[in-house]
Amino acid sequence: MKKIISLVLVFITASSMVSGCSRNQASSEAPAPAAASSEEASAAVSAPAAVSFKENATISYLGPEGTYTEEAAETFFDAADSFLPKETVEEALEDAAAGAADYAVIPQENTIGGAVTNYVDALLARDDVYVVGEVVIPINQTLMGVSGATIEDIKTVCSHAQGIKQSEKWRKENMPDAAAKEMASTAAAAAYVAEQQDKSIAAVAAPGAAALYGLEVLAEKVQITDANKTRFYVLSKERMTGGTNAVFAATCEASRIDDIIVEIHNAGVELVTIHDRPEGSKLGKYNYIIEVEAIDGIMEDQINEISAVNDIRFLGSFDTVEK
Numbered sequence: 001m002k003k004i005i006s007l008v009l010v011f012i013t014a015s016s017m018v019s020g021c022s023r024n025q026a027s028s029e030a031p032a033p034a035a036a037s038s039e040e041a042s043a044a045v046s047a048p049a050a051v052s053f054k055e056n057a058t059i060s061y062l063g064p065e066g067t068y069t070e071e072a073a074e075t076f077f078d079a080a081d082s083f084l085p086k087e088t089v090e091e092a093l094e095d096a097a098a099g100a101a102d103y104a105v106i107p108q109e110n111t112i113g114g115a116v117t118n119y120v121d122a123l124l125a126r127d128d129v130y131v132v133g134e135v136v137i138p139i140n141q142t143l144m145g146v147s148g149a150t151i152e153d154i155k156t157v158c159s160h161a162q163g164i165k166q167s168e169k170w171r172k173e174n175m176p177d178a179a180a181k182e183m184a185s186t187a188a189a190a191a192y193v194a195e196q197q198d199k200s201i202a203a204v205a206a207p208g209a210a211a212l213y214g215l216e217v218l219a220e221k222v223q224i225t226d227a228n229k230t231r232f233y234v235l236s237k238e239r240m241t242g243g244t245n246a247v248f249a250a251t252c253e254a255s256r257i258d259d260i261i262v263e264i265h266n267a268g269v270e271l272v273t274i275h276d277r278p279e280g281s282k283l284g285k286y287n288y289i290i291e292v293e294a295i296d297g298i299m300e301d302q303i304n305e306i307s308a309v310n311d312i313r314f315l316g317s318f319d320t321v322e323k
Contacts (some may be wrong), residue, residue: 053133057102058082060095066187066209068139072232073105075323076135087184089119096235097128103236104129110139110230112223113162115275115289123233123315124249124277124287131247131316133234137323141167141223142207144190144215149199151218154178158189159204162230167204170222178202190215231320239316245272246298246317248306250288251279257288260309267305269294289315 059077062069063085073083084101086092095101106123107116123129141163145154157164157171158181171178183189186205193203194213202218203209210217246269250260257274264271272291279285294302298317307314 053077054102056080056082058084058100059103059105060084060086060092060101061105062086062089062092062107062185064185064187064191066190066206066212067185068137068206068230069105069107069185069232070187071206071208071323072107072135072137072230075137076105076133076232076234076321077103089122093122093126093129093235097126097237099237103132103234105135105232105234107162108134108231108233109273109275110162110166111228112225113165116162117275117277120275120289121277121287123235124289127313129235129237130239130314131233131318132236132238132240133318134231134245134320135234135323136229136231136320139166139223139228139230140207140221141186141204141228142210142217143167143202143204143219143222144210145193145202145218146197146199147214147216149202149216149218151175153199154202154218155200156181157202157204158183158192160184160186160189162186163189163204166223166228169224170219174219174222187212234318235316241300241303241317242297243317243319244295244297245291245293245320246303246306247315248290248292249313249315250290250309251285251311252288253285255284260288260290260312263306263309263312264290264292267292267302269298269302269306 057077059073059081061073061083065085070083070085084095086095089106092104092106096104106119108119109115151174154175156179161182163186164180164182183192187209189203190205190209190213193201194215204222261271269292272293275289276286279287303314303317306312
């Protein structure tokens with residue numbers, strides 16, 4: 001059954017914010033808005049109407065089949081929906097922005113590997129999609145090879161960068177001489193091993209990839225910790241409001257990030273995470289992706305207050321589904 005999240009669906013077009021990290025100045029000529037009565041204010045912040053995501057939706061995700069992203073998409077959405085594996089996150093995002101898909105699902109952060117930086121960059125590069133949901137799934141990395149292969153046979157281990165990072169400790173302890181080869185996804189690594197039919201090559205991938213690509217499981221749970229999880233963003237070209245979390249993008253020098261944290265505190269929400277990526281024009285200037293949380297729900301006036309800081313861009317609000 002499709003996950004139903006209590007959100008108010010608001011359709012807007014993406015807009016650009018002006019530069020800098022100081023608060024926008026309101027026009028002195030603008031008339032003051034009429035004060036709302038306490039009854040009106042109460043109604044404005046009452047529980048939003050429950051709405052579901054689109055039925056019979058089309059979802060683009062980082063493929064091929066058998067990736068953790070596919071598992072995340074299937075966890076969040078209905079089995080009756082259509083799932084489109086894509087070669088890259090950029091293609092999945094483009095599908096959502098262009099309307100070729102209703103939603104896109106992309107990895108965001110892992111317990112061990114941290115932020116998936118190239119996918120964070122792909123999201124920050126766009127201003128035509130919004131985060132509308134989040135799904136968290138456990139990650140149980142599995143070592144797999146062709147029929148008849150043993151751990152002693154393996155000379156090369158293929159996986160996504162995150163899979164390589166997450167299995168590093170286990171590989172050093174159990175197959176220290178095996179080289180690591182980075183692939184576009186864990187499932188792409190499994191597909192590659194199946195195609196090569198070489199007993200010296202193995203993949204670290206999701207457990208289901210072994211059956212999907214006709215491989216044998218050589219070792220289970222090769223990640224550093226059983227607490228290993230990855231969270232994924234669900235994105236759409238249509239904005240939603242009303243979730244317990246919101247995410248913003250900011251561009252400024254590191255010395256100015258304190259101003260943004262103060263604004264977040266003043267808005268009455270809690271800072272959850274900040275990830276920084278090089279802005280590209282000068283040392284010390286960064287693109288930031290900032291998540292905040294309000295247990296009772298993110299309100300529109302809080303979004304507006306944070307967005308009133310120049311060069312802060314609202315990326316979306318959402319609730320989380322955890323497997």
